[in-house]
Structure formats: C-alpha cells, structure tokens
Amino acid sequence: MSATTIPARFAEAFGEWTPRAIVFDCDGLLLDTESVWQRTEDRVVADHGAQLREGDADVLHGATIEVAAELIARRSGHSEQEILDDLHRVFADELGTGMRTMPGAPEILALAGERVPLGCASNSWLASLEDKLVRGGLREHFTVLEASDTVARPKPAPDMYAAAARALGAEPSEVLAFEDSGTGAQSARDAGLRLIAVPTPGFSAPPADLALSSLTDPELAQWIRTW
Known part of the structure; x- marks a missing residue:
C-alpha cells in the first residue's frame, strides 16, 4: 500500500480493502450516452x-x-x-451527432488501469458497447467486456457482474463496481461486488458502499493512488 493517506470517506467505506479488479458501467458513467x-x-x-x-x-x-x-x-x-x-x-x-466522455472518466480509467485490470459491463449489446467505447476513445482501457447478449440475463440480474469478475480472474468480493443507475447497482450488489455509485444528475444515488457526485472527485484519485 502507498504511503498516500486514505481519504476519510473511503477509509470509512472500505477500510484497508482494495480491489483486485474494477468493473465500470458505461452509459452515463463513462460516456454521455x-x-x-x-x-x-x-x-x-x-x-x-x-x-x-x-x-x-x-x-x-x-x-x-x-x-x-x-x-x-x-x-x-x-x-x-x-x-x-x-x-x-x-x-x-x-x-451520429457526437459523443463525449463524462468528466473525469479518461483520467480515472488511466489511473486505475495502471494498478488493476478493468472491465466494462453494459446493458447494451456487445457490438454497440464496443462501438461506443471506440468512439469515445476508451476501448483500450478494458480487458473484459460484458453485455446484455453475452450473459443469460441482463442487469438488474447479477449475471453480468459475476461473469466480469470471473473473466478478470477475481472473486466478486475482490472486485469494485462503478454504477450510476439503480438497475446496475442492484446487479453489482447481488453479484457480491463492492460498489461506488456515481448517480446521473437528477437521480438519487442507489444503495452503495460509497456515493460520489462525479468521477472528478479528487479523493477518488487519491484513494486509487494508495493501492
């Protein structure tokens, strides 16, 4: 563990636990789709x-x-x-009118990806997920993609996050999920992952270990640097 201080909110939520892998939702979290x-x-x-x-x-x-x-x-x-x-x-x-990344997404993916493998789990079809990540310039960060047509049941069922954890070579309890919706949060929690919620503006945060208003929260990057 790095000598960097763990932010108090993260210490309260996670203690000294750190993930072996991370799975991110896509729409509304990484890309402004x-x-x-x-x-x-x-x-x-x-x-x-x-x-x-x-x-x-x-x-x-x-x-x-x-x-x-x-x-x-x-x-x-x-x-x-x-x-x-x-x-x-x-x-x-x-x-076709264009797509932009959500604030902080490229930076957090790059920072976290230096430390643990990353996956992306989306209720899109796999071909659509691939296309969106490529258009957004984020595809290179992920070693694992799971989508609604790669598992038996999409979110809110736990199948997608369970499959992503397996593909990343970790137990669900060793994996951190990032989600913006209640549908996705239920999927991650029921699969046994730890969870950070970053709700879409206008929606309340779903139950999670910790809720952030944005991926630009400086304490998120600070926490990641302690891994």
Whole structure:
C-alpha cells in the first residue's frame, strides 16, 4: 500500500480493502450516452404518442432497449417490434451527432488501469458497447467486456457482474463496481461486488458502499493512488 493517506470517506467505506479488479458501467458513467438515449426515448415516445406514467422514468433509466420498447409499446398501443426498430433507428441517428466522455472518466480509467485490470459491463449489446467505447476513445482501457447478449440475463440480474469478475480472474468480493443507475447497482450488489455509485444528475444515488457526485472527485484519485 502507498504511503498516500486514505481519504476519510473511503477509509470509512472500505477500510484497508482494495480491489483486485474494477468493473465500470458505461452509459452515463463513462460516456454521455444517457443524454443521447434520453433524446432517443423522447423522440420515440412523442412520435408514437406514448403516455408515460409516474415511475416510468426510473424503469427506463439503465434498462435494456428491449425493456424500454416493451414499456413504450404498452403506453402507446403500438407493437413492441415497431417501437424496438424505431429505438434502434433513432439512437443511431442521435449517436451520429457526437459523443463525449463524462468528466473525469479518461483520467480515472488511466489511473486505475495502471494498478488493476478493468472491465466494462453494459446493458447494451456487445457490438454497440464496443462501438461506443471506440468512439469515445476508451476501448483500450478494458480487458473484459460484458453485455446484455453475452450473459443469460441482463442487469438488474447479477449475471453480468459475476461473469466480469470471473473473466478478470477475481472473486466478486475482490472486485469494485462503478454504477450510476439503480438497475446496475442492484446487479453489482447481488453479484457480491463492492460498489461506488456515481448517480446521473437528477437521480438519487442507489444503495452503495460509497456515493460520489462525479468521477472528478479528487479523493477518488487519491484513494486509487494508495493501492
């Protein structure tokens, strides 16, 4: 362990525990695809006249595209396949307008990646996850990718995080997860990982070992340097 002092919040949350590997969520945590996805949902909801209800936004946050299509179909009376096709089409259109990394993401990936292997776990399909990470300039940081089509059950089931831990050569209890959504946080916790939540602005932090407002928190980098 480095002589660098462990920040008090991290010492309280983790003691002297340090991870053997880290698994990051992607959308809304590393890449600003949440805004792309939100614009996609807004367009498809408006185009099909869907009447969303209280609580639907929480269901859609971090959900797979299939879950989103099923909910919007129920709220609009259109077929699920029609909605799914439109979500794919509109997302590709919105993604073409550009993508940016979330504040602090490249720096934290580089710093952590010097110390432990990194994985990425996303409710996207694998091809989409690969494409987003390449577009965002982050693909090189990861040795393991898990997606909704690489496991039997996507988030919030624990399959994805359990698979990522195995692929990284560690027990789940030895792995740290970073998540922004309740869906992903449940997946990581149920798989047995330790968890730092970095919630999307406007959403409350899900239960976690520690919650941060941003990956730019200087104490996060300070903690990582103690490993």
